[in-house]
Amino acid sequence: MFLQPVSHRGSFNVPIQITMQSARRRRTREAISSISVKEKKKENNDAKGGDKSKAQAPVSSAGEDRAILLGVGMMGFSILMYFVLGITLIKPFMMSIFSEKSNCTVMRADILEDWIECSFMCGVDCRGQAKYPCLQVFVNLSHTRRKVLLHYNDEAIQLNPKCFYIPKCLRDRNELLSEAEKIKRSLHHSNGSVFPCYYNPEKKPEDAIMFRKYDTTMVFHCLFWPTLMLIGGALIVGMVKLTQHLSQMCAEFSAAQEETQALTPSSEDSMESRPRRLDKILRWRPKQMQHAPLS
CATH class of the missing domain: 1.10.287 (Helix Hairpins)
Structure with missing residues (x-):
């Protein structure tokens, strides 16, 4: 008589359950360790971020x-x-009131007999009195066709409205007179020539200036x-x-x-891929053990 072979399939259940339980424990351990690693990395990143934010403050x-x-x-x-x-x-x-521009022609230039008094500085606390000749120049204004009194600039007409210019006050009368004669001769040489001048027909119709300061x-x-x-x-x-x-x-x-x-390191991908590999191994191993021949 032949003895029937005893099936030992049930005896493999215990090690299979043990391996599955150990795999689950490994999964939980790995999940806990991965969570702790992520938390540590996040804390380190926060600390680094705080340091970077401090370092990123604009320092000139x-x-x-x-x-x-x-x-x-x-x-x-x-x-x-x-x-x-x-x-x-x-x-x-x-x-300045002399804003209108026109053309002037010299008609007459004379030196007045009455000289104008002036004061000059002869030292730190010394002031002397002198006189200078007054040169009068009359011109013909082209716009109004009138005879007006000509002045060198608008400052001269404010200081002395009768004279053409205000010379520097000196003690030597001959030097002042020679300077006035020189200007008079130059104006006589330009007699009949037209040159630009400025006037104000409303406020100063009887005066004109040669240059604006x-x-x-x-x-x-x-x-x-x-x-x-x-x-x-x-x-x-x-x-x-x-x-x-x-x-x-x-x-x-x-x-x-x-x-x-x-935040995206390569180690996390490898740690997440481990449970999948264990699942494949556990699924494949019972099938091989079930179909394995008995010795």
């Missing part, structure tokens, strides 16, 4: 500070120039150079601020790239 160098100081100084000095030049030059130009060229220079300095200072400050802003943006961009690389 000594050169940038000097450039900003130079730009602010240029702007402040230009504003001061506007204030000073506006009071001393531009305001008299705007208040404050003209448009002077006003242009008074406004151009302070404006150029103001624009230059503003450009220096703006360029420094723009450079600091761009450097801060570059630092923030590099810090963001480092954080993204730190």
Whole structure:
């Protein structure tokens, strides 16, 4: 009689359950360890991020500070120039009454017998008295066809409305007289020639001036150079601020790239792929053991 072979399939259940339980324990351990690793990395990243945020605070160098100081100084000095030049030059130009331009022709130039008194400085606390000759010049104004009294500029007409110019007060009378005679001869030589002059038909119809003390060229220079300095200072400050802003943006961009690389490491992928491999091994092993021949 032949004995029937005893099936030993049931005896393999115990080791299979043990291996499955051990695999589950490994999974839980690995999950717990991966969670703890992620938390540690997050804490480290937060700490690094705090340090980076502190490091990313805009710290200006000594050169940038000097450039900003130079730009602010240029702007402040230009504003001061506007204030000073506006009071001393531009305001008299705007208040000048001789604004109408015309053509004048010399008719007569005479030196008056009555000299004008003046004072001169002979030392620190010394002042002397002298006299200077008064030169009168009459011209024909082309616009009004009238005979008017000519003055050198608008300052001369304010100091002495009778004379053509105001010479420097000197003690030597002969020197003053020779200077007046020289100007008189030059005007007589130009007798009949037309030259530009300025007048005011409403307030000063009987007077005219040869030159304006404050003209448009002077006003242009008074406004151009302070404006150029103001624009230059503003450009220096703006360029420094723009450079600091761009450097801060570059630092923030590099810090963001480092954080993204730190949050996606290759070790996490390998740790997550381990339970899948164990599942494949456990699924394959019972099938092989079930179909294995008995010895």
